[in-house]
Amino acid sequence: MTNIRALIAEDEPLLAMALAGALQRLWPELAIVAVAENGIAAVQKALEERPDVLFLDIKMPGQSGLEAAQELADVWAQGPQDGTQTQPFPLVVFVTAYDEYALAAFEQAAADYVCKPVSDDRLTRTVERLKDRLQARLHKPQEDERSGGSELERLLGQLHSLLPGAGTTGMAGTTAPQRLSLIRAAVGNQVRMIPIEDVVYFEATDKYVTVTTQEGESLIRTSLKELLPQLDPERFWQIHRGTVVNNRCIAAAVRDEAGKISLRLHDRSDTLTVSRVFAHLFRQM
Known part of the structure; x- marks a missing residue:
C-alpha cells in the first residue's frame, strides 16, 4: 500500500516529533505531509493536503481534536478547491493522555487512539488497523465512503457525548454542571x-x-x-x-x-x- 498520507496535530513540538519518528520507523511508506500545532491549524492544513489519516491530540488550545474533526466533517464534502473528486474522510486516530477515558470512548468507535507517551507496541497495533481499514476502502463503492459516511457520524456522535463539556460525565471525576432554567x-x-x-x-x-x-x-x-x-x-x-x-x-x-x-x-x-x-x-x- 503506497501513497498513504498523514497529518499530525499536536501542540507539544517534542511529542509531535516523537510521534512522527515512531511512524517513520513502524510505517516507512507513510508520508507525514503536515504537522499542525493546534486544532484550528489542523483543519486548515487538512483541507489543503487532503490526507488519508489524521492523528489528532484530543486536548489542544483553541480547538480540541474532536472539534477539529467536527469542523472538517462539515466542510469536507465540498471537495478540494481545485475541483477534483472528493476523497473519503480521513481515518482518525486520537492521541490522549487519559487512558481509561480513551478505552471507554473508543472501544466501539470508528476511530483508534493512542495514549501519551506513545509506545511502539500500541502504535504498531494502530498502524495495522489503519492498513486494514484503508485496504477495505478499496473494495467499497466511492459513493458510500464519500465525505466520511455513517462511520464518521457514529464516531463523532460517541465522542461528542463522552468528551468533557458535552453535557455528560466524561473523564472520571467530571460531573455535569447545573442545568439552566x-x-x-x-x-x-x-x-x-x-x-x-x-x-x-x-x-x-x-x-x-x-x-x-x-x-x-x-x-x-x-x-x-x-x-x-x-x-x-x-x-x-x-x-x-x-x-x-x-x-x-x-x-x-x-x-x-x-x-x-x-x-x-x-x-x-x-x-x-x-x-x-x-x-x-x-x-x-
Whole structure:
C-alpha cells in the first residue's frame, strides 16, 4: 500500500516529533505531509493536503481534536478547491493522555487512539488497523465512503457525548454542571429574563450567542461551548457546530436531492441547516 498520507496535530513540538519518528520507523511508506500545532491549524492544513489519516491530540488550545474533526466533517464534502473528486474522510486516530477515558470512548468507535507517551507496541497495533481499514476502502463503492459516511457520524456522535463539556460525565471525576432554567440576555439597554423552554434556538455569532425566541433575538456574552453543558440534551440538540435547537420547536426535517438536511420550525419562516455530523438525529424511527 503506497501513497498513504498523514497529518499530525499536536501542540507539544517534542511529542509531535516523537510521534512522527515512531511512524517513520513502524510505517516507512507513510508520508507525514503536515504537522499542525493546534486544532484550528489542523483543519486548515487538512483541507489543503487532503490526507488519508489524521492523528489528532484530543486536548489542544483553541480547538480540541474532536472539534477539529467536527469542523472538517462539515466542510469536507465540498471537495478540494481545485475541483477534483472528493476523497473519503480521513481515518482518525486520537492521541490522549487519559487512558481509561480513551478505552471507554473508543472501544466501539470508528476511530483508534493512542495514549501519551506513545509506545511502539500500541502504535504498531494502530498502524495495522489503519492498513486494514484503508485496504477495505478499496473494495467499497466511492459513493458510500464519500465525505466520511455513517462511520464518521457514529464516531463523532460517541465522542461528542463522552468528551468533557458535552453535557455528560466524561473523564472520571467530571460531573455535569447545573442545568439552566433562565437565560439573562441583552436586548438594547435592557436585560431580558427568558425561560429556557421559550428558547427556539441558540446560534453562535463571533464572541456572543444569539438567543432566538418567538418574540425576537437577544444576545448573551458566552460561547456555545460554555453554554452546551448547561442545557438539557434531551431537549436541546446541537445540529451544527454553531447551532443548538429546542427539539420541541422542530416541525420537520427536510432532505434535499444532495442529501443535505434543513429544519422547518413551528410558527417561523426561518430554516436551520443540519451538519452531516448530526444528521443521525433525524433518521426515521
